[in-house]
Amino acid sequence: MKIIGINGSPRKNQTTQKSLETCLDAARKELDRIETEIIELADLNIRGCLDCGYCKKQLKCKQEDDLNSLIPTLSDKNIAGIIIGTPVYLGTMTSQCKAFLDRSVLFRRNGFIFRNKVGGVLAIGGVRNGGQELTIQAVQAALMCHDMICVSDGLNTCHFGATLFSGDKAALMLTHLAFRPPKILDDE
Numbered sequence: 077m078k079i080i081g082i083n084g085s086p087r088k089n090q091t092t093q094k095s096l097e098t099c100l101d102a103a104r105k106e107l108d109r110i111e112t113e114i115i116e117l118a119d120l121n122i123r124g125c126l127d128c129g130y131c132k133k134q135l136k137c138k139q140e141d142d143l144n145s146l147i148p149t150l151s152d153k154n155i156a157g158i159i160i161g162t163p164v165y166l167g168t169m170t171s172q173c174k175a176f177l178d179r180s181v182l183f184r185r186n187g188f189i190f191r192n193k194v195g196g197v198l199a200i201g202g203v204r205n206g207g208q209e210l211t212i213q214a215v216q217a218a219l220m221c222h223d224m225i226c227v228s229d230g231l232n233t234c235h236f237g238a239t240l241f242s243g244d245k246a247a248l249m250l251t252h253l254a255f256r257p258p259k260i261l262d263d264e
């Protein structure tokens with residue numbers, strides 16, 4: 077069983093990456109046989125969808141950028157869950173995250189490949205109330221289009237997903253992760 081994290085930040089190895097790592101570490105602690113992998117969109121060139129209709133007939137995009145290289149990884153039948161982490165940019169997800177989600181329509185158009193997989197969302201702002209909840213719900217809207225099962229409330233009354241903020245110091249985060257008490261994470 078595998079859980080994939082998608083890091084929607086244009087910055088490598090920053091707060092979104094660390095937040096995803098925290099979630100995936102927790103998942104592996106719950107169950108030894110969970111494999112995890114993080115895809116950093118910062119490493120990839122993924123443009124917006126052109127609505128050309130090419131992917132209505134095949135599991136492939138006509139655009140020659142990096143989206144097609146993700147198809148084998150993301151169509152793996154062992155994937156049980158996908159966690160999307162995105163920084164909050166002007167109150168919603170990054171353009172990198174939105175471009176990835178729009179282009180992910182090819183998985184929907186070719187047999188709803190993400191159907192019934194669990195989808196979690198982390199939104200990381202620079203400030204505590206910077207639009208994280210709206211961002212989470214915008215990402216969840218896309219996950220619902222895929223017929224995924226969105227992570228919702230947890231024992232900690234974390235209604236929508238995990239909201240985090242980086243604050244002044246890039247590595248300092250206050251996390252509200254479902255099923256876990258709020259925790260301060262510091263860079264070591």
Ligand SMILES: Cc1cc2nc3c(=O)[nH]c(=O)nc-3n(C[C@H](O)[C@H](O)[C@H](O)COP(=O)(O)O)c2cc1C
Nearest residue numbers: 085090091092163164165166167201202203206242
């Ligand atoms: C263009 C831009 C817009 C931003 N807009 C917001 C915002 O609306 N709300 C907020 O809380 N933080 C905002 N931020 C701050 C980032 O969300 C914050 O620095 C986040 O930690 C970045 O994630 P990363 O460290 O993984 O790159 C913005 C940053 C940039 C560059």
